[in-house]
Amino acid sequence: MIRKHFLQMFIQKDKYLVVDLPQGQTKFHYIWLRDHCRCKQCYDHLTIQRLVNSPEIPLEISPHHVSASEDGLSVNVVWPDEHQSKYDLKFLANNSYWPPLNPESGAKIHSGNGKLDKVPWNVEFLKENLPQVEYSKVMDTSTDDGIAEWCLKIWKYGFCFVNNTPVDPESTKKLIERIAFIRPTHYGGFWDFTSDLSTHDNAYSDVAIPLHIDNTYFTDPAGLQLFHLLKHTGEGGITTLCDSLHAANILKQQNPEYYEILSKIPVPAHSAGEENVFIQPSHAKPIINHDNEGNVIQVRWNTSDRSVMNGLSFKNPETEVPLFYAAIKKWNDIIESKDNEFFHQLKPGQCLIFDNWRVFHSRRTSFTGERRMCGAYINHDDYVSRVKLLNLSRDDLLETL
Numbered sequence: 001m002i003r004k005h006f007l008q009m010f011i012q013k014d015k016y017l018v019v020d021l022p023q024g025q026t027k028f029h030y031i032w033l034r035d036h037c038r039c040k041q042c043y044d045h046l047t048i049q050r051l052v053n054s055p056e057i058p059l060e061i062s063p064h065h066v067s068a069s070e071d072g073l074s075v076n077v078v079w080p081d082e083h084q085s086k087y088d089l090k091f092l093a094n095n096s097y098w099p100p101l102n103p104e105s106g107a108k109i110h111s112g113n114g115k116l117d118k119v120p121w122n123v124e125f126l127k128e129n130l131p132q133v134e135y136s137k138v139m140d141t142s143t144d145d146g147i148a149e150w151c152l153k154i155w156k157y158g159f160c161f162v163n164n165t166p167v168d169p170e171s172t173k174k175l176i177e178r179i180a181f182i183r184p185t186h187y188g189g190f191w192d193f194t195s196d197l198s199t200h201d202n203a204y205s206d207v208a209i210p211l212h213i214d215n216t217y218f219t220d221p222a223g224l225q226l227f228h229l230l231k232h233t234g235e236g237g238i239t240t241l242c243d244s245l246h247a248a249n250i251l252k253q254q255n256p257e258y259y260e261i262l263s264k265i266p267v268p269a270h271s272a273g274e275e276n277v278f279i280q281p282s283h284a285k286p287i288i289n290h291d292n293e294g295n296v297i298q299v300r301w302n303t304s305d306r307s308v309m310n311g312l313s314f315k316n317p318e319t320e321v322p323l324f325y326a327a328i329k330k331w332n333d334i335i336e337s338k339d340n341e342f343f344h345q346l347k348p349g350q351c352l353i354f355d356n357w358r359v360f361h362s363r364r365t366s367f368t369g370e371r372r373m374c375g376a377y378i379n380h381d382d383y384v385s386r387v388k389l390l391n392l393s394r395d396d397l398l399e400t401l
Contacts, residue, residue: 010075012066019075021093023101028092030061033077036095037085048401094399109400112392118358119156120246123342131160135171135351138162138178147178148390154224155387158243159354165228167348169374172228175351176375180382183222185215186277192230192374211242211335211360212302214377216269219281221300223380225361226353227373229346234369239352241342242335242360244299248288250334258327263288265314265324267300268307284313287331298357301331335360356380 011018016029035054037043042052065078075092077085093101111117121129131153137146153160165171169192176182182189215221227239252259266284271277289298314320334340343364346352354361357380388397 010066010068012063014062015060016098017063017066017075019092021089021096021101023093023096026092026096026101027098028096029098030063031057031059032097033063033085033087034061034079036087037083038087038091039083039085041083042085048398091399109392109396110388115391116152116155116387118158118245120249121157121243122246122340123338126342129157131157133160133162135162135165135175138175144390147386151179151383151387152391154353154355154383158245158359159241159352162351162353163349165349165351167228167230169228169230172226172351172374173376176224176226176353176378179224179386180378183377183379185218185222185377186271186274186279190374190376192372194370194372207363208366209363210303211240211341211362212304213244213300213356213360214302215356216267216300216302216305217271217279217281219283220380221298222356222377223383224353224378225356225375226351226378227346227375228351229348229371229373231348231372232367232369234367234371236365237346237367237371238364239344239346240362240364241344241354242340244301244335244358244360245296247331247334247340248296248299250340251331255327255330257323258330259288261320261323261327262286262331263290265309265320267313268309269300269302269305270307271305280307287328299360301335301360 009020013027016027017033018025018027034057035052037052038045042050044051061079063077064080064082067076068074069076069086073089075087075089077087079085096102133146133150133153138150140146150160150162162175165175169190173182173190176190213221214225248259251262263286265286267287268284269281271279285300287299287301288296289300291297309324311317314324341362341364344352356377
């Protein structure tokens, strides 16, 4: 059966519908169409949740009748149980899969057509492009301009300084809560600490700590981390940062074999310094992790919290063990090079917030004197939600669900 309209043509096959859209021809299985009905009986447009129970749909379902709307902008389907579904052409084009007609449409929406593209950086780049905002602008609740700018800079560059922050824990806590709720861990919620080793972790000491991310021992490491140096009576303790996206690009170009091994070998991690704590991720993950399109999504690098690597990590130990150690040596050379490691002395009144999935931080040197620091974590998904809703259209985002 063939029906034609001024905007489309559709052909009913035994198990799927062929649709000619302005973007080209594509096909949809009938079970997929029934599963994606957006009527109020099948989809709650207030909660943005599905109401249809997919496993209850007959596997061999076939429409009773298919027609084009009068304006040619949708396909109407009547199912054997007389249920009626309407599919807008825009919805079909955006969600086509056989073949996909707009394969990058969702990515374009989620990136704001480039507005949310991440910018890899090195030390030279930061000389003219240091991400920073004013505390007063971020805390201005009469507008979202300040918080939107702050979140966007964190997203694009992986970190941002907040200048002229009142030097007290209360103001700092209010600052980070402008993004989302604080994530509690076994270290507590909002921290306010000195180097007294009250918690058995190197962060609570005065020793130097190399570049790393936090929480490699969690299945889901914190997304953001904020530091505010409230007081320091001595010297040293300089902070450094490094962009893992830039470092990964360098490693991939210079040593593809090393890049592959760091993207494949699972590295176990743990937190067990406290008598009542024994934390490990649900499963070990590689140092460099990718999304489904092959983009670097998270880097888990922490030499202090790495556990023993044994037969659970190495499947071909004869070649993988020496290759892994050669790869992490090269990786460390890249991230600690003068071109890629950014040195900065924290000071009271200037907060540092960074993407804990992307930007490494260190306490490059040990320090003397009393050093008081406060800060907190935020979940990654809550932070990403805030970034998108502050900088993109909610209606556009909902079209991708």
